[in-house]
Amino acid sequence: MEKLQAVRGMNDVLPADSSKWEFFEATVTRVARQYGYRNMRAPIVEYTPLFVRSIGEVTDIVEKEMYSFEDKLNGEKLTLRPELTAGLVRAAVEANLTYNGPVRIYTLGEVFRHERPQKGRYRQFNQFDVECFGFDGPDVDAEIMILTARIWRELGIDDVRLEINSLGGLDERAAYRAKLIAHYEANLPALDDEAKRRLHTNPMRILDSKVASVIEVNQTAPVLLDSLQDESRAHFEGLQQLLREANVPFIVNPRIVRGMDYYNRTAFEFVTDRFGSPLTVCGGGRYDGLFEQLGGKPTPAIGFGMGVERVLMMLDDSTPVATLDAYIVHAGEAAQKKASALAETLRDAGLAVAQHGGGGSFKSQMKKADVSGARYALVIGDNEVAVGTVAVKPLRDGNGAAIQGEQAIITSSAVAAHLRA
RNA sequence: GCGGCCGUAGCUCAGCGGUAGAGUCCUGGAUUGUGAUUCCAGUUGUCGCGGGUUCGAACCCCGUCGGUCGCCCCA
Incomplete structure (x- = not known):
């Protein structure tokens, strides 16, 4: 193909x-x-x-x-x-x-x-x-x-x-144009082909020329502001x-x-x-x-x-600021249901929350959480499902820099308040 | 539109006639459900595309597409 x-x-x-x-x-x-x-x-x-x-x-x-x-x-x-x-x-x-x-x-x-x-x-x-x-x-x-x-x-x-x-104005420009053309015609030998081509189509463009001989002629050219x-x-x-x-x-x-x-x-x-x-x-x-x-x-x-x-x-390639509040890491069918429900609840509360997709080990999911730029990783596994809690692990400091943080085990209903605190 | 230089892994690049490479990234492991760093292992690809020269082409030649610099012009 x-x-x-x-x-x-x-x-x-x-x-x-x-x-x-x-x-x-x-x-x-x-x-x-x-x-x-x-x-x-x-x-x-x-x-x-x-x-x-x-x-x-x-x-x-x-x-x-x-x-x-x-x-x-x-x-x-x-x-x-x-x-x-x-x-x-x-x-x-x-x-x-x-x-x-x-x-x-x-x-x-x-x-x-x-x-x-x-x-x-x-x-x-x-x-x-x-x-x-x-x-x-x-x-x-x-x-x-x-x-x-x-x-x-x-x-x-x-x-x-x-x-x-x-x-x-239009009339002033027309008058200037005539003066300019007269000036260039009086100095015709100094003009290059490009300038000659423009002489009668767009003479004001010649003022921008980078050819040495033309620049010299431009020194003595009439100035529009004077007209x-x-x-x-x-x-x-x-x-x-x-x-x-x-x-x-x-x-x-x-x-x-x-x-x-x-x-x-x-x-x-x-x-x-x-x-x-x-x-x-x-x-x-x-x-x-x-x-x-x-x-x-x-x-x-x-x-x-x-x-x-x-x-x-002209803008710096500054690293994108963390836009996600949390990234949900989960394993198992029951945990996935919990994760989805929790994510929606947090979004209802106005938070930005990504839920891990596609499975994988906890380790690989945590890597994704880190790369996502999220402030917190929320971990839900079999243990959490059994007792109705969520492990909340801070991933970065106030400036968005990565940190090694201790996780807190809290009830799922308290997560939104915890993320805001 | 005209002239110069350049196209090799997702990214940055080395190789410049004889079996396609490095760093990074990614995946897995060391680490017993948990992200930096470190260590180990592994996958990267029609060498932009088409034709030619050659026993043999990523490498030489021609064309083409794309990028880039200068000109032109403009934001």
Whole structure:
């Protein structure tokens, strides 16, 4: 039989790794709720034009990274979502979600991009996503960055830095684009093929080039921030002021561009240097025009996506905390019945109790009890059944470290109280 | 999508033309119904997959799949 394998770039989360995922999900969910954000979920599959129209036709994501396909049953053109914002905005427009005023939402889910997989870059990956619909900022701009800073603290991550930029409005960006193209055309010989190719499709990407001659030309290139008009400038300065007041450190990086066309004004990234070259673990920005672009009413908005796998790479592989209160060791038919009944009683009392399955010697069962991480082993054998008692043996100390403990013989009705004491 | 490196036991890896190995894990025993450690014994496998060269291939060659690093891009 041919061995099957997972689709390239799409990974399993095995039980050994899942506690990290659960820790992350619990943390971000808790923090988002603390700021008054509510959960919302959109489908994984959307009609292809949604992404083409929102992300932009000439972006890398749309041009060469989307999982697009035709539904064989009805010929519809569908796409696995390459990001979360578009679907959420589509849903918000459809449900007229901002009818009663602005809303703050968060979501957590899989996204798909057909790239060559690498560490921290997968074809199916997960994002934690926060969106604010109907706020024109800059207060919510600062709020989502403050919220994110809190997430880093709660996750125990201290080596990410916040970089912010303003992309201006559409008209400002168009004016800047023209200036930029003029600058590069005046320095055409210094551009490499890659830069030349982008000159008229996405010139702002050239600012990110790592080619020496291009870097030199970029030194004298016009800066987008200089092209901002009063309103955008005030917005950007307001954001910086709020971040300072909240003691969230940041740097202004005029070269932040973002990969999706719908961004305007505020753009930001949280970046880490832990893995050699800079790695963006969270990125987002304002997209004030997107609702209208997707057929909704004018609705200012801002949001970000956080790469879950990338953040998880930054978390320690700390040994999972003991989650089981007790592990029941038993031998014989009568003992098994007692064990099952006791387990259910303890679960009724809110305790986490695993019952040994599959038989085996007391010794092997005790080994399983130890490996399970349970705080106590509960032993029921012929002797205990005969007199209606349970042997309770502590397996670890308050810190979860293994200990050699003496067992207590107590009546089965007193077990729950004993475990709690 | 392009280039470099790498795929051997569940895991970490050695072996690099001549009978597939170590540590760990797992199972049993020392321990008379009871988990660490220690000691003893035992099981790990189409050497990623397919083809070729050779008397003989885990080892050399080609292809392919997967991983990884750099580029590109991004979370």
